[in-house]
Each structure stands twice: as C-alpha cells, then as structure tokens.
Amino acid sequence: MKKIKILLLLLTVSVAGFYSCTDNDPVDNEIVTTKSISLRTTLNEIKKANNINGKNDLSMQDQAFCFNFVFPLTLSYNDGTVITVASYEGLLEILTAETETLFLVGIAFPFQVQQEGAITTIDNEEEFYALIQECGFSTINDDVLQFSCFQLVYPISVINANGSTIEVQTQGEFESLLINGEVVEIVFPISVIQANETIVVNDLYELFDLYDECDGNTTSCICTTDVNPVCVQTANGTVMYSNACLAECDGYTAADFVSCDPVLTTNFGNGLGSCFTMNYPVQIQYQGALVTVNNDGELLQYYFPNQSSIPAFVYPVTANFNSPGGLIQVTMADQVTFESFIINNCN
Known part of the structure; x- marks a missing residue:
C-alpha cells in the first residue's frame, strides 16, 4: 500500500466544515469544491506522464x-x-501519496490555467471538460467508446448532464449516450469482466487505474490487420475479433473460441455493400476527432469489430437496406437503432 506523505511545506489542510480560522463569520468563507470528472482525468494524465505508480520519478x-x-x-x-x-511540485507529491482509499475527487471553481501564454479562467465543469477535450486527454468517454480490454456488466446507472439518474441497459445504449460528448457520471460500484473474471470497481479512481493497466498491457501486443474472424462467448453475448491475435491480446485463448455464425450473419462489415449501403458522407468519431468518410473503403478503416459492433458514427446517419419488401431508406438516430436494423434485415 502507498503511504500518505504529510506535505507541510507544500499544502495546507482543512477538514470537514472547511472554515477559515481567521474570520468571525465562518459561513462567508466556506470553501466549496465540486466533484469533477475532468479533474480526475487531468490528474490521471499527469500521473501517467510522471510515471506515478508508487515509486516515482517526479x-x-x-x-x-x-x-x-x-x-x-x-x-x-x-x-x-x-x-x-x-x-506543481506539491501536486506531484500529493498524487504520489494517493491510495485506493484516499484520492482527489473535487476542485474549487473558478480556477485559472495558463495556455500558450494566456491566462484563462475556468468557471465550471463544462468549461473544464471542453479544455481537456481540446488537449486530447483520454477521458472515460473515450475509453468506454474505443477500448475493449474489459466489458462493463449491465445494467449500470449514470447521472446525466441534467442531474438525473438513468439506467443504461446495454453497451450500445451507453455508447449512444457518450458519443454525443455528454458528460455523465457513473454511479459506483460497477462490475466489469476481464479475461473471464468479474471485478468490482468502486470508484472513478479504480476505473482509471484499470484502464491504465489495460493501456500498459496492450503496448507489447502487436497484431496484423488481416481479417480471419474468431468469436468468444462473454457475459454480454458473443464478441467477434478480426483475428485470433486480437482476441488473445484481450486474454482469451483458443479454448475460448466459439462459432461465429450467429455474429457473421449480422456483422456490419459483412452487411456493408450487400445487405445495406450508406448515404455518404458520414462522420466518425475517432480518437477524439471527427473524421469525414466518403466511401465504403474509408469507412472500413474505422471499423474495429473487437471494440464495437459498428463504427462510431456521429448520428443521425442514413442507410439503404435490402429488405424482403424491397429497398428501404432509413435514417437512424443512434447506434441501438442501427444495430436493430442490421439484425432484423441482414440475416
């Protein structure tokens, strides 16, 4: 376990109540902090950049x-x-001392940042989130949308931008919520499945740690781009990988492989150009950027079946399906709808 260092010279500590000791009216000087996903994202980036993992180079x-x-x-x-x-040196010391039971979660708004020589005031979480997106930081939204090291166990509950708690039933539903850039707060604890093991995740700190471990584990796993699909059965259904190497990178072995037949008949890559055609141009969300795609060849470059059943479209998108009753044109508002049309029309 990491030991917490007492940072007498670098910080001052005030406990619950958070009142100034020099004012006769403590209520006027109450320090208010806000729980911030953007802060935790930024701190995670700082920890990765400084190799803060217990014994650290600062x-x-x-x-x-x-x-x-x-x-x-x-x-x-x-x-x-x-x-x-x-x-900043004090912040590094604090991050070095973090543990799974004691870690930073909130920040007092407004605060200031220096960017390209200019000082900017950040007044709220929305502005903070816009800043980290501009910087290309790896957010939980990005990880959930683009990484398949482990699978979330559904349903989960999230708090949306309006402060309402909603229940999310599937990965597709969660991706549809996140792909529009909405900041959501996951209600913990949640469970994930990794290499056939169920892991309970108690907070955002642990979730970031899990994603960071995945990032570290995948750096030495290099696969070719050949398409020779294999499938594995998971708690959330059958998952198809483009080839065996990609499945093995996620911790599976040949003993875990199952028939892909049910998946291949409804697979996006197989259906594109035969069961349905896309109305171009469309936009794809890729590594935090929006990419405009103009044909099938370009689109398939952003299709990663081991990560998602269909590409990360910016909705709405329109496709033409070869249904039993003839060609139909459908405009789809989200991924769940697109998936259902593929399942119902491409068998």
Whole structure:
C-alpha cells in the first residue's frame, strides 16, 4: 500500500466544515469544491506522464501539457478533506501519496490555467471538460467508446448532464449516450469482466487505474490487420475479433473460441455493400476527432469489430437496406437503432 506523505511545506489542510480560522463569520468563507470528472482525468494524465505508480520519478513538469494550472488550487479528497496546493511540485507529491482509499475527487471553481501564454479562467465543469477535450486527454468517454480490454456488466446507472439518474441497459445504449460528448457520471460500484473474471470497481479512481493497466498491457501486443474472424462467448453475448491475435491480446485463448455464425450473419462489415449501403458522407468519431468518410473503403478503416459492433458514427446517419419488401431508406438516430436494423434485415 502507498503511504500518505504529510506535505507541510507544500499544502495546507482543512477538514470537514472547511472554515477559515481567521474570520468571525465562518459561513462567508466556506470553501466549496465540486466533484469533477475532468479533474480526475487531468490528474490521471499527469500521473501517467510522471510515471506515478508508487515509486516515482517526479522530474517531468507540466509544461508537457497544453495548459498549466495557475496555483494555488483548492482540491478535495474523497473523504471530504479540502487542501490548498501551492505548486506543481506539491501536486506531484500529493498524487504520489494517493491510495485506493484516499484520492482527489473535487476542485474549487473558478480556477485559472495558463495556455500558450494566456491566462484563462475556468468557471465550471463544462468549461473544464471542453479544455481537456481540446488537449486530447483520454477521458472515460473515450475509453468506454474505443477500448475493449474489459466489458462493463449491465445494467449500470449514470447521472446525466441534467442531474438525473438513468439506467443504461446495454453497451450500445451507453455508447449512444457518450458519443454525443455528454458528460455523465457513473454511479459506483460497477462490475466489469476481464479475461473471464468479474471485478468490482468502486470508484472513478479504480476505473482509471484499470484502464491504465489495460493501456500498459496492450503496448507489447502487436497484431496484423488481416481479417480471419474468431468469436468468444462473454457475459454480454458473443464478441467477434478480426483475428485470433486480437482476441488473445484481450486474454482469451483458443479454448475460448466459439462459432461465429450467429455474429457473421449480422456483422456490419459483412452487411456493408450487400445487405445495406450508406448515404455518404458520414462522420466518425475517432480518437477524439471527427473524421469525414466518403466511401465504403474509408469507412472500413474505422471499423474495429473487437471494440464495437459498428463504427462510431456521429448520428443521425442514413442507410439503404435490402429488405424482403424491397429497398428501404432509413435514417437512424443512434447506434441501438442501427444495430436493430442490421439484425432484423441482414440475416
């Protein structure tokens, strides 16, 4: 377990209540922090850049990022403790001391950042999230949409941008929610399945750690781009990989392979150009950017069957299906609808 360091010179700590000790009216000086997915995303990027994993090299500075925090910053831990961080070096020390039971979750708005020599004030979570997207940071949205190291066990609950808690039943439904860039907060705990093992994830800190482990594990797993599909049976259904190497990178072996027949008859790549055609141009979300695609060849470059059943379209999209009753043109508002049309018309 990591030991928490007492940072007497780099930060000040105030516990629940968070009142100034020098004011007769403490309510006027209450420090308010907001739980922030964007903060946790940024801290995760800083930890990866500085190799903070227990025994750390703290030599890299935040100049490597597209913005620098303007200190001091007021942050809060998951246990409610509020701290004031005086410098970037102090922030690195705090991140080094984080554990699975004590970690940063909140920040006091507004705060300032320096970007290309200009000082910008960040007033709320929406502005903070826009900043990290501009910087290309790997958000939970990106990980869920583009990575298949493990599978979420559904249903899960999320809190949407309106503050309402909604239940998400499938991966497709979750992707449809995230693909529009909406910031959602996952309600923990959740369960995931990795290499046939069910793992309970208790908070965002643990989820980021799990994704970081996946990133580390995939760096040495290099596969060819040949298409020779194999399938594995998971708790969420049959998953098809383009080839055996990709399946093995996710922890499966030949003993886990099952027949792909039910999947191949409804597979997007097989159906494109035969069961249905796309109305181009369309846009694809790829690694945080929007890519315009003009033909089938270009589209298939952004189709990763081991990650998602269909490409990460920006909806709505229109396709022409060869149905039993003749050619029909359908405009689809989300991935779930697209999947259902493939299943119902491409058998």
